[in-house]
Amino acid sequence: MGQCCAKSPSTEDEHHNSSDELPKEIQEFNKGGKNKLKILLLGAGESGKTTIMKQMKILHIQGFSKKERMEYVPVIRSNIFQAMSSIVKNMGSLDPPVELENSENREAFNTFLSLEDPSTGSELNEEIFDDIKLLWQDPGIQKAYARSNEYYLIDSAEFFLNRIDEIREENFVPDDQFILRSRRQTTGLQKIDFSLAVPKSSGGGHLNFSMCDVGGQRQERMKWIYGMEDIQIVLFLVSCAGFNMMLQEDSSTNRLEEALDLFRDMFENEFLMNAGFILFLNKQDLLKEKLENGAKMEEYFPEFVTYELAPEDIDKNEENREYLRARAFIKDKFMALTQPEMPVNETKPSTAVATKQRKFGMQESRNRENRQMSLFTVNYKRKKPDVYTHYTVATDTENINKVFLDVQSMIIKWNLEKMGMTV
Numbered sequence: 127m128g129q130c131c132a133k134s135p136s137t138e139d140e141h142h143n144s145s146d147e148l149p150k151e152i153q154e155f156n157k158g159g160k161n162k163l164k165i166l167l168l169g170a171g172e173s174g175k176t177t178i179m180k181q182m183k184i185l186h187i188q189g190f191s192k193k194e195r196m197e198y199v200p201v202i203r204s205n206i207f208q209a210m211s212s213i214v215k216n217m218g219s220l221d222p223p224v225e226l227e228n229s230e231n232r233e234a235f236n237t238f239l240s241l242e243d244p245s246t247g248s249e250l251n252e253e254i255f256d257d258i259k260l261l262w263q264d265p266g267i268q269k270a271y272a273r274s275n276e277y278y279l280i281d282s283a284e285f286f287l288n289r290i291d292e293i294r295e296e297n298f299v300p301d302d303q304f305i306l307r308s309r310r311q312t313t314g315l316q317k318i319d320f321s322l323a324v325p326k327s328s329g330g331g332h333l334n335f336s337m338c339d340v341g342g343q344r345q346e347r348m349k350w351i352y353g354m355e356d357i358q359i360v361l362f363l364v365s366c367a368g369f370n371m372m373l374q375e376d377s378s379t380n381r382l383e384e385a386l387d388l389f390r391d392m393f394e395n396e397f398l399m400n401a402g403f404i405l406f407l408n409k410q411d412l413l414k415e416k417l418e419n420g421a422k423m424e425e426y427f428p429e430f431v432t433y434e435l436a437p438e439d440i441d442k443n444e445e446n447r448e449y450l451r452a453r454a455f456i457k458d459k460f461m462a463l464t465q466p467e468m469p470v471n472e473t474k475p476s477t478a479v480a481t482k483q484r485k486f487g488m489q490e491s492r493n494r495e496n497r498q499m500s501l502f503t504v505n506y507k508r509k510k511p512d513v514y515t516h517y518t519v520a521t522d523t524e525n526i527n528k529v530f531l532d533v534q535s536m537i538i539k540w541n542l543e544k545m546g547m548t549v
């Protein structure tokens with residue numbers, strides 16, 4: 127993400143057992159600074175963490191330079207190829223399967239079936255773009271796309287496939303929306319620094335932030351601990367659209383279930399006991415769209431059938447009712463996890479390998495009950511559930527600007543109350 131981010135540690139770096147050996151940017155992040163507020167972005171894969179980092183760059187740094195924009199061209203082209211490849215390769219194995227409808231597209235279909243994934247999107251030639259365009263218009267492909275919760279497909283597939291003419295242009299320069307929609311899995315840790323003006327009513331001046339992004343897929347989570355030192359704020363992201371989808375890395379685990387497990391583990395994590403938690407219930411646009419297209423929350427969470435909205439949340443607009451119920455249901459599920467039933471100081475049985483030191487000799491933890499690695503020893507010491515929730519659309523700059531202003535005021539309030547810092 128441009129000049130301000132560090133990539134670390136690489137696979138071989140995982141064996142480091144001294145904080146002195148961590149990449150410089152992460153050491154700096156860990157040291158923080160007197161007036162720096164450290165925010166750690168957490169959440170499962172594809173919850174939208176990196177998209178929030180991109181938004182901070184757009185909103186609070188200098189945005190993307192032309193050179194940086196051009197670096198996204200191969201990413202976007204590779205995304206569009208992978209999207210079509212995934213639809214073509216999965217439609218036959220759906221239950222019931224979906225067939226190509228226009229026989230004139232058979233050749234393009236077969237070519238696509240036999241194509242290897244190009245390592246970078248810049249290798250796509252004109253014929254491949256033609257084939258993608260033809261296939262995207264086939265009613266069979268559209269039907270398979272409508273069932274994309276049954277196999278792995280990137281969230282931005284439709285956005286990119288609808289814009290293939292622009293993407294294939296020789297002089298294509300991605301705008302912010304293309305960049306925000308692009309998908310590249312994060313490995314290691316990435317850091318970004320920015321500062322925001324503090325309103326006069328809260329003392330004026332500036333507040334400096336250091337924000338750290340991590341990879342959310344299971345194999346990445348052992349690295350999270352590198353970014354946890356003295357974290358003041360955890361910004362935990364959830365893809366609400368994941369309620370009817372399975373994980374990319376484990377096709378037997380529901381994405382929302384995984385997010386709930388992960389949130390509970392992080393909320394109870396002893397290294398994050400002093401952090402305030404902000405929950406971004408993200409991908410609200412996709413949640414709404416899915417429900418409008420007939421997806422049923424109760425098929426995945428049967429208790430949803432009897433769930434009722436609080437009177438103050440009921441909207442006169444009946445059309446929105448199912449969506450409002452669903453988003454409140456998801457929120458309640460997360461908030462219930464912030465009210466632990468187990469007594470203070472009781473340690474949850476865990477396969478965790480955490481050492482209390484910061485100099486983490488990272489070891490493998492075992493996969494328990496076929497769910498994500500439970501990384502660290504947990505206990506129930508958190509006194510007050512400092513959790514704030516927001517419904518977000520991470521790809522919408524205006525929405526994130528507004529939400530982040532709220533987050534900022536809340537952080538200032540927390541700061542003044544809990545950390546004794548004056549701003």
Ligand SMILES: Nc1nc2c(ncn2[C@@H]2O[C@H](COP(=O)(O)OP(=O)(O)OP(=O)(O)O)[C@@H](O)[C@H]2O)c(=O)[nH]1
Nearest residue numbers: 171172173174175176177307309312342409519520
């Ligand atoms: N429509 C929509 N797409 C979103 C939203 N938030 C993120 N996305 C898209 O979802 C995909 C995944 O987002 P990322 O920000 O890469 O997810 P991540 O949490 O960083 O994923 P990892 O790096 O694997 O941990 C990207 O293509 C984003 O454009 C949202 O609110 N709405």
Ligand SMILES: [Mg+2]
Nearest residue numbers: 175176311312
């Ligand atoms: Mg990421």
